[in-house]
Amino acid sequence: MLLFETVREMGHEQILFCHGKNPDIRAIIAIHDTSLGPAMGATRLFPYINEEAALKDALRLSRGMTYKAACANIPAGGGKAVIIANPENKTDEILRAYGRFVNSLNGRFITGQDVNITPQDVRTISQETNYVVGVSEKSGGPAPITALGVFLGIKAAVEFRWQTQRLEGLKVAIQGVGNVGRNLCRHLHEHGIKLYVSDVNPVKTEDLKRLFDATVVSPDEIFSVDVDIFAPCALGGILNSHTIPFLQAPIIAGAANNQLGNEQLHSQMLAKKGILYCPDYVINAGGLINVYNEMIGYDEEKAFKQVHNIYHTLLEIFNIAKQQGITTNDAAKRLAEDRILNVKRSKSKEIAA
Numbered sequence: 001m002l003l004f005e006t007v008r009e010m011g012h013e014q015i016l017f018c019h020g021k022n023p024d025i026r027a028i029i030a031i032h033d034t035s036l037g038p039a040m041g042a043t044r045l046f047p048y049i050n051e052e053a054a055l056k057d058a059l060r061l062s063r064g065m066t067y068k069a070a071c072a073n074i075p076a077g078g079g080k081a082v083i084i085a086n087p088e089n090k091t092d093e094i095l096r097a098y099g100r101f102v103n104s105l106n107g108r109f110i111t112g113q114d115v116n117i118t119p120q121d122v123r124t125i126s127q128e129t130n131y132v133v134g135v136s137e138k139s140g141g142p143a144p145i146t147a148l149g150v151f152l153g154i155k156a157a158v159e160f161r162w163q164t165q166r167l168e169g170l171k172v173a174i175q176g177v178g179n180v181g182r183n184l185c186r187h188l189h190e191h192g193i194k195l196y197v198s199d200v201n202p203v204k205t206e207d208l209k210r211l212f213d214a215t216v217v218s219p220d221e222i223f224s225v226d227v228d229i230f231a232p233c234a235l236g237g238i239l240n241s242h243t244i245p246f247l248q249a250p251i252i253a254g255a256a257n258n259q260l261g262n263e264q265l266h267s268q269m270l271a272k273k274g275i276l277y278c279p280d281y282v283i284n285a286g287g288l289i290n291v292y293n294e295m296i297g298y299d300e301e302k303a304f305k306q307v308h309n310i311y312h313t314l315l316e317i318f319n320i321a322k323q324q325g326i327t328t329n330d331a332a333k334r335l336a337e338d339r340i341l342n343v344k345r346s347k348s349k350e351i352a353a
């Protein structure tokens, strides 16, 4: 990978390669853009197949956070960190060493819990730094509010696609029923939606069969179920040249980050198939909204209102895409970049004045 060329193209400000000898730790902190505020993004721990895969994940996820904050009108920038490790080898020493790296940035990067990091792990990291959020009992953690945002996004997509507010009788396939997926199932079931669920961990799907009368399908089958909406709530990269030909759902609306394998290529493939894609960083902003509010002093009403804006923002994006003949992904990107540019302009005017 041509490092500076990639970073220039993607627009990152700073990438930190954190290495510790004792304990052995390898982590990458990617700071994409801090025009709107300090870079915010949770930390992921993952046994990446190689360092390039880890770097790519950090670069894409952090840029996604910049767009996420801008589209959600949250005054934060975009960042993300990955710790390259097997979850089985996770120790408090590794987490604390990582916490010291975060602390060395003095608040330029604020982080929390992502894949393979537990609330307890965040508390361990917080022994070394105050720049972590998302563990307050008060706000109930980010997953339930993320799920609410996805549910509201589904409502917006259904309304735009079929000009109806009626959800009853629709069929939704949910890939991955972890923290977010499970909460999303509850909202959908309460609105009379038929659920098809899949998870690599069978214990998680069994529960949903019993609670919500969900039909369990295998991880391979979830792409091709004949449903109205496909909700990816597991890992990224699942919308690609292998899976898109199998998709039956006219709407894609889920919580997973980086759903598109290749942003340009696969967003266009979806548009050509007539599929309405809800850009991941718009529909899954509930988590960021929640932790941001927790950071500034939790006000439930305010957080709730901001999450409801996901519905309006998505409708705006669908309309921009339709009017300008571009993909919903490009429309979201334009909205985010315009907002960042506006803030930058007004800041430079303030300095001039």
Ligand SMILES: NC(=O)C1=CN([C@@H]2O[C@H](COP(=O)(O)OP(=O)(O)OC[C@H]3O[C@@H](n4cnc5c(N)ncnc54)[C@H](O)[C@@H]3O)[C@@H](O)[C@H]2O)C=CC1
Pocket: 114, 115, 116, 142, 143, 144, 146, 175, 176, 177, 178, 179, 180, 181, 198, 199, 200, 201, 204, 219, 233, 234, 235, 236, 255, 256, 257, 284, 285, 286, 287, 288
């Ligand atoms: N938790 C939050 O507030 C937010 C989460 N996200 C994203 O949403 C996604 C889900 O997040 P969480 O629910 O918190 O994670 P989680 O780890 O609790 O749930 C993910 C689930 O997906 C399952 N899974 C993994 N690979 C699968 C496959 N190939 N097929 C079917 N199931 C599979 C796992 O077994 C697990 O149950 C992640 O991509 C995360 O980055 C994005 C924004 C906020």
Ligand SMILES: O=C(O)C(=O)Cc1c[nH]c2ccccc12
Pocket: 040, 041, 042, 043, 068, 110, 111, 112, 113, 114, 132, 133, 134, 142, 257, 284, 285, 287, 288, 291
């Ligand atoms: O939406 C994402 O991908 C996030 O990283 C959101 C998020 C969850 N917990 C956090 C803690 C600090 C900064 C962002 C998050």
